[in-house]
Amino acid sequence: MNSPKVRSLQLTKALLYIGYAVVLTWSLSSAAAQQATESENANPKSKIDTLGGNPELVRRAKYLSPTNKTEIVQKREVDRHWRLEMGLNYGLVGGGDPYINTQSVGGNLDLHINPHWSVGVRYANFTNSLTSEGTRVFNDASNSAALGQPYTQPAVDYPKNSTVGVINFYPIYGKLNMFDLGVAQFDIYLLGGAGQIVLNSGSTSTWTAGGGIGLWMSQHLTSRFEVRYQSYTDQIYSGPRNENTVISTLSIGFLL
Protein backbone atom coordinates (compact mmCIF):
# COMPACT_ATOMS: atom_id res chain seq x y z
CA MET A 1 0.00 0.00 0.00
CA ASN A 2 1.39 3.38 -0.91
CA SER A 3 2.24 5.93 1.71
CA PRO A 4 0.34 9.22 1.73
CA LYS A 5 3.41 10.98 0.28
CA VAL A 6 3.64 8.58 -2.74
CA ARG A 7 -0.09 8.79 -3.36
CA SER A 8 0.16 12.56 -3.43
CA LEU A 9 2.96 12.35 -6.02
CA GLN A 10 0.98 9.92 -8.19
CA LEU A 11 -2.09 12.13 -7.91
CA THR A 12 -0.05 15.16 -8.93
CA LYS A 13 1.33 13.28 -11.95
CA ALA A 14 -2.17 12.16 -12.95
CA LEU A 15 -3.48 15.71 -12.65
CA LEU A 16 -0.57 16.96 -14.74
CA TYR A 17 -1.29 14.38 -17.47
CA ILE A 18 -4.97 15.23 -17.46
CA GLY A 19 -4.20 18.91 -17.60
CA TYR A 20 -1.78 18.36 -20.49
CA ALA A 21 -4.39 16.32 -22.38
CA VAL A 22 -6.98 19.02 -21.85
CA VAL A 23 -4.65 21.74 -23.06
CA LEU A 24 -3.61 19.65 -26.09
CA THR A 25 -7.22 18.85 -26.98
CA TRP A 26 -8.26 22.46 -26.57
CA SER A 27 -5.45 23.81 -28.75
CA LEU A 28 -6.08 21.22 -31.48
CA SER A 29 -9.79 21.92 -31.59
CA SER A 30 -9.10 25.61 -31.50
CA ALA A 31 -6.80 25.29 -34.53
CA ALA A 32 -9.38 23.21 -36.37
CA ALA A 33 -12.07 25.71 -35.54
CA GLN A 34 -9.88 28.53 -36.77
CA GLN A 35 -9.20 26.70 -40.04
CA ALA A 36 -12.90 26.01 -40.47
CA THR A 37 -13.65 29.65 -39.75
CA GLU A 38 -11.02 30.76 -42.25
CA SER A 39 -12.44 28.35 -44.79
CA GLU A 40 -15.97 29.49 -44.12
CA ASN A 41 -14.85 33.11 -44.37
CA ALA A 42 -12.77 32.49 -47.50
CA ASN A 43 -11.61 35.64 -49.20
CA PRO A 44 -10.59 34.66 -52.70
CA LYS A 45 -10.40 38.27 -53.85
CA SER A 46 -6.92 38.62 -52.44
CA LYS A 47 -5.76 35.27 -53.86
CA ILE A 48 -7.21 35.41 -57.35
CA ASP A 49 -4.60 37.84 -58.66
CA THR A 50 -1.83 35.36 -57.84
CA LEU A 51 -3.04 33.37 -60.85
CA GLY A 52 -1.61 34.00 -64.29
CA GLY A 53 1.91 33.90 -65.62
CA ASN A 54 4.33 36.73 -66.30
CA PRO A 55 4.75 37.76 -69.98
CA GLU A 56 7.99 35.79 -70.41
CA LEU A 57 6.34 32.64 -69.08
CA VAL A 58 3.35 33.11 -71.37
CA ARG A 59 5.66 33.67 -74.33
CA ARG A 60 7.54 30.47 -73.59
CA ALA A 61 4.25 28.60 -73.12
CA LYS A 62 3.02 29.81 -76.53
CA TYR A 63 6.29 28.66 -78.12
CA LEU A 64 5.89 25.16 -76.66
CA SER A 65 2.19 24.73 -77.20
CA PRO A 66 0.82 22.94 -80.26
CA THR A 67 -1.81 24.32 -82.61
CA ASN A 68 -5.06 22.81 -81.41
CA LYS A 69 -8.24 23.46 -83.33
CA THR A 70 -11.76 24.10 -82.11
CA GLU A 71 -14.52 24.81 -84.59
CA ILE A 72 -18.27 25.15 -84.59
CA VAL A 73 -19.77 22.28 -86.55
CA GLN A 74 -23.48 22.43 -87.29
CA LYS A 75 -25.69 20.21 -89.32
CA ARG A 76 -27.54 21.84 -92.17
CA GLU A 77 -30.97 22.64 -90.82
CA VAL A 78 -32.62 22.06 -94.19
CA ASP A 79 -31.84 18.83 -95.94
CA ARG A 80 -31.29 19.44 -99.65
CA HIS A 81 -30.61 15.97 -100.95
CA TRP A 82 -32.89 15.12 -103.86
CA ARG A 83 -35.52 17.70 -103.03
CA LEU A 84 -37.67 19.65 -105.45
CA GLU A 85 -38.04 23.39 -105.05
CA MET A 86 -40.77 25.40 -106.78
CA GLY A 87 -40.98 29.13 -106.64
CA LEU A 88 -42.58 32.26 -107.99
CA ASN A 89 -40.45 35.23 -108.90
CA TYR A 90 -40.63 38.85 -109.84
CA GLY A 91 -37.84 40.47 -111.83
CA LEU A 92 -36.53 43.67 -113.33
CA VAL A 93 -34.62 43.66 -116.62
CA GLY A 94 -31.81 46.11 -117.23
CA GLY A 95 -30.15 46.69 -120.60
CA GLY A 96 -31.76 45.36 -123.77
CA ASP A 97 -33.62 47.66 -126.12
CA PRO A 98 -32.97 51.28 -125.03
CA TYR A 99 -36.55 52.30 -125.70
CA ILE A 100 -38.15 49.50 -123.65
CA ASN A 101 -38.67 48.99 -119.92
CA THR A 102 -39.13 45.31 -119.14
CA GLN A 103 -40.32 43.54 -116.04
CA SER A 104 -40.94 39.87 -115.52
CA VAL A 105 -43.08 37.55 -113.51
CA GLY A 106 -42.27 33.89 -113.60
CA GLY A 107 -41.44 30.69 -111.89
CA ASN A 108 -38.46 28.57 -111.06
CA LEU A 109 -38.09 24.88 -110.57
CA ASP A 110 -34.98 23.35 -109.04
CA LEU A 111 -34.05 19.80 -108.23
CA HIS A 112 -31.51 19.83 -105.43
CA ILE A 113 -29.14 16.90 -105.87
CA ASN A 114 -27.14 17.75 -102.76
CA PRO A 115 -26.37 20.96 -100.82
CA HIS A 116 -23.76 21.92 -103.46
CA TRP A 117 -25.53 21.20 -106.76
CA SER A 118 -28.96 21.63 -108.28
CA VAL A 119 -30.43 21.68 -111.77
CA GLY A 120 -33.41 23.76 -112.67
CA VAL A 121 -35.53 25.79 -115.05
CA ARG A 122 -36.23 29.52 -115.04
CA TYR A 123 -39.39 30.74 -116.76
CA ALA A 124 -40.11 34.45 -117.17
CA ASN A 125 -43.11 36.18 -118.67
CA PHE A 126 -42.15 39.73 -119.69
CA THR A 127 -44.23 42.88 -119.63
CA ASN A 128 -42.89 45.81 -121.60
CA SER A 129 -43.44 49.55 -121.76
CA LEU A 130 -41.76 52.44 -123.53
CA THR A 131 -39.12 54.39 -121.72
CA SER A 132 -39.44 58.18 -121.66
CA GLU A 133 -36.95 58.39 -124.56
CA GLY A 134 -38.85 55.70 -126.44
CA THR A 135 -42.11 57.59 -125.93
CA ARG A 136 -40.46 60.75 -127.21
CA VAL A 137 -39.08 59.25 -130.43
CA PHE A 138 -42.37 57.45 -131.18
CA ASN A 139 -44.30 60.68 -130.58
CA ASP A 140 -41.88 62.61 -132.81
CA ALA A 141 -42.25 60.03 -135.57
CA SER A 142 -46.05 60.06 -135.24
CA ASN A 143 -46.17 63.83 -135.34
CA SER A 144 -43.88 63.99 -138.37
CA ALA A 145 -45.96 61.35 -140.13
CA ALA A 146 -49.11 63.29 -139.36
CA LEU A 147 -47.57 66.45 -140.83
CA GLY A 148 -46.42 64.59 -143.91
CA GLN A 149 -42.80 65.18 -143.01
CA PRO A 150 -40.05 62.60 -143.35
CA TYR A 151 -39.58 60.51 -140.18
CA THR A 152 -37.60 57.55 -138.97
CA GLN A 153 -39.65 54.76 -137.49
CA PRO A 154 -37.95 53.67 -134.25
CA ALA A 155 -36.79 50.05 -134.38
CA VAL A 156 -37.71 48.05 -131.29
CA ASP A 157 -37.85 44.40 -130.45
CA TYR A 158 -38.85 43.16 -127.03
CA PRO A 159 -39.02 39.86 -125.18
CA LYS A 160 -42.31 38.13 -124.44
CA ASN A 161 -41.18 35.12 -122.45
CA SER A 162 -38.15 32.94 -121.92
CA THR A 163 -37.40 29.45 -120.66
CA VAL A 164 -33.85 28.52 -119.69
CA GLY A 165 -32.41 25.42 -118.10
CA VAL A 166 -29.76 26.13 -115.45
CA ILE A 167 -27.18 24.35 -113.35
CA ASN A 168 -26.55 25.86 -109.90
CA PHE A 169 -23.40 25.45 -107.83
CA TYR A 170 -23.46 26.45 -104.16
CA PRO A 171 -19.88 26.88 -102.91
CA ILE A 172 -20.43 29.33 -100.05
CA TYR A 173 -22.71 28.96 -97.06
CA GLY A 174 -23.56 31.14 -94.11
CA LYS A 175 -26.32 32.02 -91.67
CA LEU A 176 -28.39 35.09 -90.88
CA ASN A 177 -29.83 36.39 -87.66
CA MET A 178 -33.44 36.93 -88.69
CA PHE A 179 -34.36 39.95 -86.56
CA ASP A 180 -33.58 37.98 -83.37
CA LEU A 181 -36.49 35.65 -84.15
CA GLY A 182 -34.31 32.84 -85.36
CA VAL A 183 -31.35 31.88 -87.48
CA ALA A 184 -31.70 31.10 -91.19
CA GLN A 185 -29.00 29.40 -93.18
CA PHE A 186 -28.19 30.52 -96.70
CA ASP A 187 -26.03 29.57 -99.66
CA ILE A 188 -24.45 31.83 -102.26
CA TYR A 189 -24.54 30.18 -105.64
CA LEU A 190 -23.45 30.49 -109.23
CA LEU A 191 -25.61 29.50 -112.14
CA GLY A 192 -25.32 29.04 -115.86
CA GLY A 193 -27.58 27.72 -118.56
CA ALA A 194 -29.25 28.13 -121.91
CA GLY A 195 -32.71 28.01 -123.47
CA GLN A 196 -35.18 29.79 -125.68
CA ILE A 197 -36.55 33.33 -125.64
CA VAL A 198 -39.65 34.42 -127.52
CA LEU A 199 -39.39 37.95 -128.88
CA ASN A 200 -41.81 40.13 -130.73
CA SER A 201 -39.84 39.24 -133.85
CA GLY A 202 -39.83 35.50 -133.17
CA SER A 203 -38.10 32.84 -131.17
CA THR A 204 -34.35 32.58 -130.69
CA SER A 205 -31.83 30.91 -128.43
CA THR A 206 -30.46 32.54 -125.32
CA TRP A 207 -27.87 31.80 -122.68
CA THR A 208 -27.54 33.00 -119.13
CA ALA A 209 -24.98 33.15 -116.31
CA GLY A 210 -25.07 34.71 -112.89
CA GLY A 211 -25.41 34.13 -109.22
CA GLY A 212 -27.62 34.54 -106.24
CA ILE A 213 -28.38 33.89 -102.60
CA GLY A 214 -30.71 31.12 -101.53
CA LEU A 215 -32.19 31.52 -98.07
CA TRP A 216 -33.57 28.34 -96.46
CA MET A 217 -36.06 29.73 -93.96
CA SER A 218 -37.57 26.44 -92.88
CA GLN A 219 -37.81 22.84 -94.05
CA HIS A 220 -40.26 23.96 -96.74
CA LEU A 221 -39.97 27.72 -97.19
CA THR A 222 -37.21 29.26 -99.29
CA SER A 223 -36.33 32.58 -100.80
CA ARG A 224 -33.91 33.50 -103.53
CA PHE A 225 -32.38 36.71 -104.79
CA GLU A 226 -30.77 36.17 -108.17
CA VAL A 227 -28.92 38.38 -110.63
CA ARG A 228 -28.11 36.90 -114.01
CA TYR A 229 -26.83 38.07 -117.31
CA GLN A 230 -28.87 36.91 -120.32
CA SER A 231 -27.87 37.38 -123.93
CA TYR A 232 -29.79 36.84 -127.17
CA THR A 233 -30.05 38.21 -130.73
CA ASP A 234 -33.17 40.15 -131.63
CA GLN A 235 -34.34 41.38 -135.06
CA ILE A 236 -35.06 44.92 -136.11
CA TYR A 237 -35.63 46.12 -139.66
CA SER A 238 -31.96 47.03 -140.03
CA GLY A 239 -30.89 43.48 -139.18
CA PRO A 240 -29.99 41.24 -136.23
CA ARG A 241 -28.85 42.89 -133.03
CA ASN A 242 -27.08 41.47 -129.97
CA GLU A 243 -28.84 42.23 -126.72
CA ASN A 244 -27.20 41.97 -123.32
CA THR A 245 -29.57 42.13 -120.38
CA VAL A 246 -29.29 41.80 -116.63
CA ILE A 247 -32.26 40.20 -114.93
CA SER A 248 -32.64 40.61 -111.16
CA THR A 249 -35.28 38.43 -109.56
CA LEU A 250 -36.67 37.90 -106.10
CA SER A 251 -38.51 34.66 -105.51
CA ILE A 252 -40.38 32.78 -102.80
CA GLY A 253 -40.27 29.03 -103.02
CA PHE A 254 -41.51 25.84 -101.52
CA LEU A 255 -39.39 22.77 -100.92
CA LEU A 256 -41.18 19.47 -101.33
Add this chain to the structure above:
Amino acid sequence: MILKTLGRILAIAIIQSASAQNASAGAFDRALELALKNQTTQALAILNELDTKKQIAADLLHLTRARIYFQTEKLDAALEEYNQIPERSAFWLTSIDEKAQALGRKGRYADVIATLQTAMAPMFADRVSPEIYFTAALTNLKICDYATVFKVTEKFKTQMKPRIDTLQTEVASNKPNLQLHGRNGLKEIDGVINKLQVIEAEVIERISLTKKNDNRLEQGQIASGSDVMKFKVNDEVWLDELGKYQAQVKECPTLNVSGKKITKKRASI
Protein backbone atom coordinates in the same frame (compact mmCIF):
# COMPACT_ATOMS: atom_id res chain seq x y z
CA MET B 1 -76.24 16.67 -58.37
CA ILE B 2 -74.16 15.89 -61.43
CA LEU B 3 -71.98 18.90 -60.75
CA LYS B 4 -71.46 17.79 -57.17
CA THR B 5 -70.45 14.33 -58.35
CA LEU B 6 -68.06 15.75 -60.91
CA GLY B 7 -66.61 18.03 -58.26
CA ARG B 8 -66.05 15.08 -55.94
CA ILE B 9 -64.40 13.06 -58.71
CA LEU B 10 -62.11 15.97 -59.54
CA ALA B 11 -61.18 16.48 -55.89
CA ILE B 12 -60.40 12.78 -55.47
CA ALA B 13 -58.25 12.84 -58.62
CA ILE B 14 -56.33 15.87 -57.34
CA ILE B 15 -55.77 14.30 -53.92
CA GLN B 16 -54.69 11.00 -55.44
CA SER B 17 -52.37 12.81 -57.82
CA ALA B 18 -50.86 14.79 -54.95
CA SER B 19 -50.44 11.58 -52.92
CA ALA B 20 -48.78 9.86 -55.85
CA GLN B 21 -46.44 12.81 -56.30
CA ASN B 22 -45.58 12.81 -52.61
CA ALA B 23 -44.91 9.09 -52.81
CA SER B 24 -42.68 9.60 -55.86
CA ALA B 25 -40.80 12.42 -54.13
CA GLY B 26 -40.29 10.14 -51.14
CA ALA B 27 -39.03 7.36 -53.40
CA PHE B 28 -36.63 9.78 -55.10
CA ASP B 29 -35.26 10.90 -51.74
CA ARG B 30 -34.84 7.25 -50.78
CA ALA B 31 -32.92 6.63 -54.01
CA LEU B 32 -30.60 9.53 -53.19
CA GLU B 33 -30.02 8.17 -49.68
CA LEU B 34 -29.14 4.74 -51.06
CA ALA B 35 -26.76 6.28 -53.60
CA LEU B 36 -24.99 8.22 -50.87
CA LYS B 37 -24.56 4.94 -48.97
CA ASN B 38 -23.07 3.37 -52.14
CA GLN B 39 -26.08 1.08 -52.55
CA THR B 40 -26.23 2.16 -56.15
CA THR B 41 -27.97 -0.90 -57.60
CA GLN B 42 -31.02 -0.37 -55.41
CA ALA B 43 -30.91 3.36 -56.06
CA LEU B 44 -30.93 2.79 -59.82
CA ALA B 45 -33.80 0.32 -59.49
CA ILE B 46 -35.92 2.95 -57.71
CA LEU B 47 -35.04 5.56 -60.32
CA ASN B 48 -35.91 3.23 -63.19
CA GLU B 49 -39.28 2.55 -61.58
CA LEU B 50 -39.90 6.27 -61.17
CA ASP B 51 -39.00 6.71 -64.84
CA THR B 52 -41.73 4.28 -65.94
CA LYS B 53 -44.29 6.10 -63.76
CA LYS B 54 -43.26 9.47 -65.29
CA GLN B 55 -43.87 11.35 -62.03
CA ILE B 56 -40.41 12.82 -61.66
CA ALA B 57 -39.06 15.22 -64.25
CA ALA B 58 -37.14 13.29 -66.89
CA ASP B 59 -34.14 15.62 -66.89
CA LEU B 60 -33.75 15.27 -63.11
CA LEU B 61 -33.88 11.48 -63.42
CA HIS B 62 -31.27 11.48 -66.18
CA LEU B 63 -28.97 13.74 -64.12
CA THR B 64 -29.33 11.60 -61.01
CA ARG B 65 -28.74 8.37 -62.90
CA ALA B 66 -25.73 9.92 -64.61
CA ARG B 67 -24.26 10.88 -61.24
CA ILE B 68 -24.76 7.37 -59.88
CA TYR B 69 -23.07 5.87 -62.93
CA PHE B 70 -20.26 8.41 -62.56
CA GLN B 71 -19.90 7.40 -58.91
CA THR B 72 -19.56 3.74 -59.91
CA GLU B 73 -17.10 4.59 -62.74
CA LYS B 74 -19.56 3.48 -65.44
CA LEU B 75 -18.60 6.49 -67.48
CA ASP B 76 -20.13 5.44 -70.82
CA ALA B 77 -23.51 4.98 -69.19
CA ALA B 78 -23.08 8.31 -67.38
CA LEU B 79 -22.33 10.07 -70.68
CA GLU B 80 -25.40 8.53 -72.27
CA GLU B 81 -27.55 9.91 -69.46
CA TYR B 82 -25.96 13.37 -69.65
CA ASN B 83 -26.65 13.45 -73.40
CA GLN B 84 -30.36 12.89 -72.72
CA ILE B 85 -30.70 16.23 -70.90
CA PRO B 86 -32.05 18.76 -73.41
CA GLU B 87 -30.73 22.29 -73.85
CA ARG B 88 -33.93 23.83 -72.48
CA SER B 89 -33.51 21.97 -69.16
CA ALA B 90 -32.53 23.88 -66.03
CA PHE B 91 -29.93 21.15 -65.44
CA TRP B 92 -28.32 21.42 -68.88
CA LEU B 93 -25.43 23.64 -67.78
CA THR B 94 -24.73 21.39 -64.80
CA SER B 95 -24.81 18.35 -67.08
CA ILE B 96 -22.22 19.93 -69.37
CA ASP B 97 -19.88 20.53 -66.46
CA GLU B 98 -20.22 16.96 -65.18
CA LYS B 99 -20.09 15.48 -68.68
CA ALA B 100 -16.76 17.22 -69.21
CA GLN B 101 -15.43 15.59 -66.05
CA ALA B 102 -16.61 12.18 -67.24
CA LEU B 103 -14.97 12.69 -70.62
CA GLY B 104 -11.77 13.78 -68.89
CA ARG B 105 -11.79 10.59 -66.83
CA LYS B 106 -12.00 8.62 -70.08
CA GLY B 107 -9.07 10.53 -71.55
CA ARG B 108 -11.16 12.11 -74.32
CA TYR B 109 -9.49 15.49 -73.98
CA ALA B 110 -10.60 16.83 -77.36
CA ASP B 111 -14.22 16.21 -76.38
CA VAL B 112 -13.65 17.89 -73.00
CA ILE B 113 -12.36 21.02 -74.70
CA ALA B 114 -15.26 21.02 -77.16
CA THR B 115 -17.79 20.53 -74.33
CA LEU B 116 -16.36 23.24 -72.10
CA GLN B 117 -16.35 25.73 -74.97
CA THR B 118 -20.11 25.90 -74.45
CA ALA B 119 -19.91 26.18 -70.66
CA MET B 120 -17.42 29.04 -70.90
CA ALA B 121 -19.58 31.09 -73.28
CA PRO B 122 -20.02 34.69 -72.07
CA MET B 123 -23.79 34.37 -71.58
CA PHE B 124 -23.27 31.74 -68.86
CA ALA B 125 -20.51 33.60 -67.02
CA ASP B 126 -22.68 34.53 -64.05
CA ARG B 127 -24.16 31.09 -63.44
CA VAL B 128 -21.66 28.45 -64.42
CA SER B 129 -19.74 26.57 -61.73
CA PRO B 130 -16.16 27.78 -61.21
CA GLU B 131 -15.14 24.11 -61.29
CA ILE B 132 -15.27 24.13 -65.11
CA TYR B 133 -12.20 26.34 -65.19
CA PHE B 134 -10.31 23.80 -63.17
CA THR B 135 -11.46 21.03 -65.52
CA ALA B 136 -10.41 23.10 -68.54
CA ALA B 137 -7.01 23.98 -67.06
CA LEU B 138 -6.35 20.38 -66.03
CA THR B 139 -7.32 19.08 -69.47
CA ASN B 140 -5.01 21.53 -71.20
CA LEU B 141 -2.24 20.52 -68.80
CA LYS B 142 -2.81 16.89 -69.73
CA ILE B 143 -2.32 17.67 -73.42
CA CYS B 144 0.63 19.97 -72.66
CA ASP B 145 -1.10 23.06 -74.05
CA TYR B 146 0.46 25.40 -71.52
CA ALA B 147 -0.52 28.64 -73.27
CA THR B 148 -4.18 27.70 -73.01
CA VAL B 149 -3.78 26.91 -69.29
CA PHE B 150 -2.81 30.56 -68.78
CA LYS B 151 -5.68 31.69 -71.03
CA VAL B 152 -8.09 29.68 -68.90
CA THR B 153 -6.80 31.17 -65.65
CA GLU B 154 -7.05 34.67 -67.12
CA LYS B 155 -10.62 33.98 -68.17
CA PHE B 156 -11.33 32.60 -64.69
CA LYS B 157 -10.05 35.83 -63.14
CA THR B 158 -12.13 37.99 -65.48
CA GLN B 159 -15.33 36.01 -64.91
CA MET B 160 -14.98 35.40 -61.19
CA LYS B 161 -13.99 38.86 -59.93
CA PRO B 162 -17.48 40.34 -60.41
CA ARG B 163 -18.99 37.21 -58.90
CA ILE B 164 -16.72 37.49 -55.86
CA ASP B 165 -17.90 41.08 -55.34
CA THR B 166 -21.51 39.96 -55.49
CA LEU B 167 -20.92 37.09 -53.07
CA GLN B 168 -19.10 39.36 -50.62
CA THR B 169 -22.05 41.73 -50.72
CA GLU B 170 -24.29 38.77 -49.86
CA VAL B 171 -22.06 37.81 -46.94
CA ALA B 172 -22.23 41.38 -45.63
CA SER B 173 -26.03 41.45 -45.84
CA ASN B 174 -28.27 40.80 -42.82
CA LYS B 175 -30.17 37.89 -44.37
CA PRO B 176 -28.98 34.50 -43.12
CA ASN B 177 -29.85 32.69 -46.37
CA LEU B 178 -27.90 35.19 -48.46
CA GLN B 179 -24.99 35.06 -46.05
CA LEU B 180 -24.87 31.27 -46.34
CA HIS B 181 -25.10 31.44 -50.12
CA GLY B 182 -22.32 34.01 -50.23
CA ARG B 183 -20.02 32.04 -47.92
CA ASN B 184 -20.55 28.81 -49.85
CA GLY B 185 -19.90 30.56 -53.13
CA LEU B 186 -16.70 32.17 -51.89
CA LYS B 187 -15.54 28.86 -50.43
CA GLU B 188 -16.11 27.15 -53.78
CA ILE B 189 -14.17 29.82 -55.69
CA ASP B 190 -11.40 29.73 -53.12
CA GLY B 191 -11.09 25.96 -53.57
CA VAL B 192 -10.83 26.31 -57.34
CA ILE B 193 -8.16 29.04 -56.98
CA ASN B 194 -6.09 26.64 -54.84
CA LYS B 195 -6.36 23.93 -57.47
CA LEU B 196 -5.49 26.33 -60.30
CA GLN B 197 -2.42 27.46 -58.37
CA VAL B 198 -1.24 23.85 -58.22
CA ILE B 199 -1.79 23.45 -61.96
CA GLU B 200 0.11 26.64 -62.72
CA ALA B 201 2.99 25.48 -60.55
CA GLU B 202 3.09 22.25 -62.57
CA VAL B 203 3.01 24.24 -65.81
CA ILE B 204 5.90 26.45 -64.70
CA GLU B 205 7.97 23.39 -63.82
CA ARG B 206 7.23 21.70 -67.12
CA ILE B 207 7.94 24.83 -69.15
CA SER B 208 11.36 25.09 -67.59
CA LEU B 209 12.19 21.47 -68.48
CA THR B 210 10.50 20.96 -71.86
CA LYS B 211 11.84 21.45 -75.36
CA LYS B 212 9.64 22.10 -78.34
CA ASN B 213 8.36 18.94 -80.02
CA ASP B 214 5.84 18.97 -82.85
CA ASN B 215 5.67 15.18 -83.17
CA ARG B 216 2.56 14.54 -81.17
CA LEU B 217 -0.32 12.13 -81.56
CA GLU B 218 -3.59 13.77 -82.53
CA GLN B 219 -6.88 13.26 -80.78
CA GLY B 220 -10.38 14.14 -81.88
CA GLN B 221 -11.76 14.95 -85.28
CA ILE B 222 -13.64 17.85 -86.75
CA ALA B 223 -16.41 16.63 -89.05
CA SER B 224 -16.53 17.80 -92.63
CA GLY B 225 -18.65 17.17 -95.71
CA SER B 226 -21.54 18.73 -97.57
CA ASP B 227 -23.99 18.02 -94.74
CA VAL B 228 -22.24 20.15 -92.16
CA MET B 229 -21.48 23.83 -91.84
CA LYS B 230 -18.29 24.88 -90.09
CA PHE B 231 -17.61 28.27 -88.53
CA LYS B 232 -14.61 29.71 -86.74
CA VAL B 233 -14.80 30.17 -82.98
CA ASN B 234 -14.56 33.84 -82.06
CA ASP B 235 -15.80 36.20 -79.39
CA GLU B 236 -19.26 36.39 -80.95
CA VAL B 237 -21.38 33.48 -79.76
CA TRP B 238 -24.65 32.60 -81.47
CA LEU B 239 -27.20 30.72 -79.41
CA ASP B 240 -27.64 28.05 -82.06
CA GLU B 241 -23.92 27.25 -81.83
CA LEU B 242 -23.95 26.23 -78.17
CA GLY B 243 -23.16 22.56 -77.80
CA LYS B 244 -21.99 22.33 -81.41
CA TYR B 245 -18.23 22.58 -80.90
CA GLN B 246 -15.69 20.02 -82.02
CA ALA B 247 -11.99 20.00 -81.28
CA GLN B 248 -8.87 18.37 -82.62
CA VAL B 249 -5.92 18.45 -80.24
CA LYS B 250 -2.36 17.21 -80.05
CA GLU B 251 -1.44 15.13 -77.04
CA CYS B 252 1.71 15.48 -74.98
CA PRO B 253 4.86 14.05 -76.54
CA THR B 254 5.30 10.48 -75.28
CA LEU B 255 8.55 8.87 -74.18
CA ASN B 256 9.52 5.19 -74.38
CA VAL B 257 11.52 3.60 -71.59
CA SER B 258 14.84 4.45 -73.22
CA GLY B 259 13.95 8.10 -73.13
CA LYS B 260 13.50 8.52 -76.93
CA LYS B 261 10.38 10.28 -78.13
CA ILE B 262 7.80 8.15 -79.95
CA THR B 263 6.87 9.66 -83.29
CA LYS B 264 4.70 7.01 -84.97
CA LYS B 265 1.05 7.83 -85.60
CA ARG B 266 -1.73 6.27 -83.57
CA ALA B 267 -3.12 3.16 -85.33
CA SER B 268 -6.64 3.60 -86.59
CA ILE B 269 -9.43 1.23 -85.59
